[in-house]
Amino acid sequence: MYKGRVLLRREYNNFNAGFCIINKNLQEFIIDTNLLHPEEIEYYKTLRFERRKLSYLLGRVSAKKAILEFLINEKNGQHISIDFGVFKFPVVKYVKNQNVQVCISHCENVGVSLAFPEKHPLGIDIEKISEDKIKTMKSIISKEEQELISKISLSISVGYTLIWTIKEALSKILKTGLTVDFKLFEIKSLEKIDTKYITTFKYFTQYKSTSSHVNNFVCSVVSPKETKCNFDHLWKALENTINKGHIQQKI
Known part of the structure; x- marks a missing residue:
């Protein structure tokens, strides 16, 4: 797992974003389920197929880690829930005084997320x-x-x-x-x-x-x-994640 922050430089203002990239199979996620909010755990229990379980955990765990990188002072991802919007986009819930948004993508055993302010x-x-x-x-x-x-x-x-x-x-x-x-x-x-x-x-x-x-x-x-974005750390993390070993076939 690789995580970090990205500086987003505008002419009159700067922003930060958090990122996380994961390469894991379903069995390796057992130790990370403590990041899930009770609402997410209940949803996870309804999933029947292992491939769907894996994609859900890749998305939720990478998103939680990205959010924690973005917020800095927040340490417990279990208090945060990521719900679905009407068009299936992720919606961050239960974060106080922060308009946090997150974008999630996953493919096979790789999950990647960005957490960023609503302004950017x-x-x-x-x-x-x-x-x-x-x-x-x-x-x-x-x-x-x-x-x-x-x-x-x-x-x-x-x-x-x-x-x-x-x-x-x-x-x-x-x-x-x-x-x-x-x-x-x-x-x-x-x-x-x-x-x-x-x-x-x-x-x-x-x-x-x-x-x-x-x-x-x-x-x-x-x-x-x-916006002038420095994605160097993100791309390096991507290289390290992909090169971690062979990417396992879809479950």
Whole structure:
């Protein structure tokens, strides 16, 4: 497990965000269930399938750890509950005097979360590169986006997964999930700077995305365009998490 803070620098104000990245199987989570609020424990008991149990714990535990990193003075994640909104976005409950929001993503045994102030939205998504998903991903990628992928010499599988994670992360900021046409999230520009990918949007011009490709995973973070974000610790944590060992197959 890796966790830390991210500095979000604006022209007239700075913000902080907390992050946590986990690589665990279901059995390893036994020691972390004490982070769950009684409401979350009751929900967890209703889950029948191990894969669903794992995804729930990856999300809730990484989110709690990210929130504790963000709040600093809060030490007990059990007092905090993360509920579902009407479009299944996470809602943080029982945090006093703080408008805390959280964004969660998980894939196989990897869970990643960002905790941030309501004043400064963030979105994150992680996906494993898989040939089986290419057909589905192609349905949300325009001809212009395919050309952007070609210009920076990305393979189809990496390029499609990259754009998918970017659009998923933006949808989480907007709290729409899959309820809108992803064509509205069309990419305007895509460039590679050092080892990261920087993206802007055609219609949502107030946002940008920063993405990292580590082995067979792609992770993207969407943030306000004018914010200067230092994600170095987050990307290093991602590399350490993915390289921890082989990622176990889905349960």
